[in-house]
Amino acid sequence: MTTASKVLYASEPTLGIAEFRRVLVESGLGETRPVDDGARLKKMLSGANLVLTARLDVEGKPLLGVARGLTDFAWVCYISELAVSQSAQGLGIGKGLMDEARRQLGPSVAISLISMPDAIGFYERIGMKRMPDAFWFGRKG
Template structure:
C-alpha cells in the first residue's frame, strides 16, 4: 500500500460490487459497463487478477478510483478499467493509479488498454504511446 496525506493506493483483490459499481457510475463509465447486472460485475471483478484502488484517507475510506486488469505479471497487462469518480478527476488520481500499476508490475511488463474517446488526451499526457494496430470483435450485450 502506498499513501499520501489524502489518498491511499492499494492492491485490493476483494473489492465489493457495490463500491465498484458506484465508481463506474461516478466516473462516467457506467454508461458503457453492465452496472445493473450484479452477476456480471462480480464476474468482472473475479476474473481480474490485478485490482488497484484509490481511497480517501478519511473515516470510512471511500473509494474514489479503481484499476481492474488482467496480467501474466511477466509480459503484458491489459487494463480493463481505469475509473475515477468525477469529483476526484483532475487531481492526479488516475495517474497515481497508473503509477501504482507500473510499480506493481515492474519494468518488464507492458501495459495496454483501449481508451474511451474522451480519455485519449489523459493517456497521452501521462506518456502512454498511442498504438494504431488494435482490433475488436464487438460483444452482443
C-alpha cells in the first residue's frame, strides 16, 4: 500500500465469493473457515445483512479486508468475521472496518463478536470490552 493510496470503506452486500475467500485465506482465518466449500461461503455471504469492505482506492480497487455480520439494525450486531489480508494488517484496516460498522449501525446498536485467541489484544486496543459470559454450541462439520 502506498502512502498516497486511500482506503475506501463501504457496504458491499454483493461481495463475490472469490474475493471473500481470498481475504479469509490471506488473513489467516482460512484455517478456521470452510474456504474450500464455495456453496457454504455463498450461504455465509447471502445470510449476512451487513457486509463491509475495505478497498484500496486505486485501479481495480483491490479488497484489503471484510467485516461480515448479522444485525437487526436496532439493538445488536454480531460480527462473524473481521478479516484483513496479512499484507494490510497493522495499517488500521480492521479498526477502520469496525469504525465503519459503528458509523452505519449508529450509537444505539451494540456490537458483539467472538475473537480468535491471537486477536484479543486488537479488540481490547480498539476499545471493545471483554465479556466473560459468552456461551457456545460447537458445530459438527
